[in-house]
Amino acid sequence: MSDLRKEFGKVGVLFGGRSAEREVSLMSGKGVLAALQAKGIDAHPFDPAERSIAELATEGFDRVFIALHGVFGEDGSLQGALEQLGIPYTGPGVMASSIAMDKIMTKRICVSNGVPTPAFVSLEVASTTTERLQAVAKEFGLPLMLKAPHEGSTIGIARVESADCLRDGFDLCARYDSVILAEQFVKGRELTVPVIGRGRDARALPIVEIRAPQGNYDYEHKYFSDETEYLCPAPLDEALTKRIQTLAVNAFNAIGCTGWSRVDFMLRESDNEPFLLEINTSPGMTSHSLVPMSARVAGTGYEDLCVEILRLATLGLKQSSK
Template sequence: MASEFGKVGVLFGGRSAEREVSLMSGKGVLAALRSKGIDAHGFDPAERSIAELAAEKFDRVFIALHGRYGEDGTLQGVLEQLGLPYTGSGVMASSIGMDKVMTKRIWLSLGLPTPRFIVLDSKDATHDELRKVPDELGLPLMLKAPHEGSTIGISKVIGYSEMQSGFDLCAKYDDVVLAEEFITGRELTVPVLGTGRNARALPIVEIRAPQGNYDYEHKYFSDDTQYLCPAPLDAELTKRIQSLAVRAFNAVGSSGWARVDFMLRAADNEPFLLEINTSPGMTGHSLVPMAAKAAGVSYEDLCVEILRSADLDLIPSQDWKPA
């Protein structure tokens, strides 16, 4: 089995704000693939050039990069130019998935539920414009840097007086700031494996962070956050959310694997799509391996399954069909 993959590059690290998480993901994937006898080698694009990547003559690569320059379509374009099969979504879907605003617009165009939002210019938004946002979206609300992940560049605004400081925090990371309606309820995530009609949802994970604060520390380093997998939901609601995850995945043209994040509104159990991660974390605290384990798939076997999908993703993975 291992010989079918040839020489494999595991790309991790990179230059994004999520470098630290990517290093943890990549080391885990590298160890898992090697444990299966696969000829896997680590490669950090922040420390080595594209010319060196080409010179390695990998047969395929596993992308364990998160954030910009790895998850946003730029690297995917380079790999296609090199003729290197890679894991995960293609250029267009990666670029869309990395942009929370564009993702939401596509979901809305297809009638998929996502919280109401306003887009603010990071440089030109006036104080008066910021003051009007709570009037339209209500309080509390969320401010996000729409091209970042791992809860980097995100702020929960409780009152009008917090709008400016929250905006300033997010504006450090992006040209625009996404102001989003806050949905009170349960935080859920659904990993999806496969492509097109073969895409399937893994068990739902419910995240219960201390005081509902699922920040960078609670996501990757704290043991205080509780994860319930499969999430304690009735069968009908579970099926509905998993189906919505697959539709959201296909709507942006994703392939191979991804993770779709939700809020389940407490008042009526209505699910709302937050974002899609086309190169999710693979650390010891990560949610895709957790869901796979609940489905009877080990971390090592999950890595192999994702790697096997790489030969499907190079030619052309952009069969973008409405959900």
């Protein structure tokens, strides 16, 4: 029996699930499962959309790698169930997962901890009139970003270029959420920073710059297209690189993340000021994903990255380890 097999015991790789990001999760989970098995770990697939979470306990799983994205996997509900079952899991705990899944709450906490974000306002779907939308567009200017705050993978996002498109953009996002985040558009460079560890030991990996065709980093360009260009490490000077990495770790710790996450930024073209967009607590692990790309530049291959993340699986009050 390999040392890793002894160390980790029976491991469940949770992927698939019931969110709008199921397709991406299937790709992530299959990659993680193959990587762990290649390292000699007793890893097994587990799709919560097809099986009860309780089976993790009855079948004797010792820990799980969460490769689920979106609701019912990344929002704290699954983490709470695993706490009740006493099964250690990868990624942030219940509270941090719940906060990060809400882009609006994430922005509020980060702003209060000195991490800047684009100006924003939350809009209730049931009560937001066209006149209110027009007032927000006048305040923030156009283009205007509208987002379903509890979705990811660019699902439920509209970039509104003209006042005539406000209602259509809002209605598109309203298919996914009862509250919509209206956010000032920041023109510039799209960056992302993986963070691994916990508390004082959390560290930022190399920054990735994303250059999508016409600046359109949508679902297709994120997961399937070969047209999107990724630069890692991002071509930034040393001082700016360190500043953005520090902001990423600060945001990670501000909402109580542990294990691993990915922090997304826009770098404003006019003055090189960074603005946090969101924190992903269960980032993609597909062939196009950014955390493995960054880790590889730092000298850690995909299989070893999966093992490192699995080794950080814990239970309990994860936020208290700062």
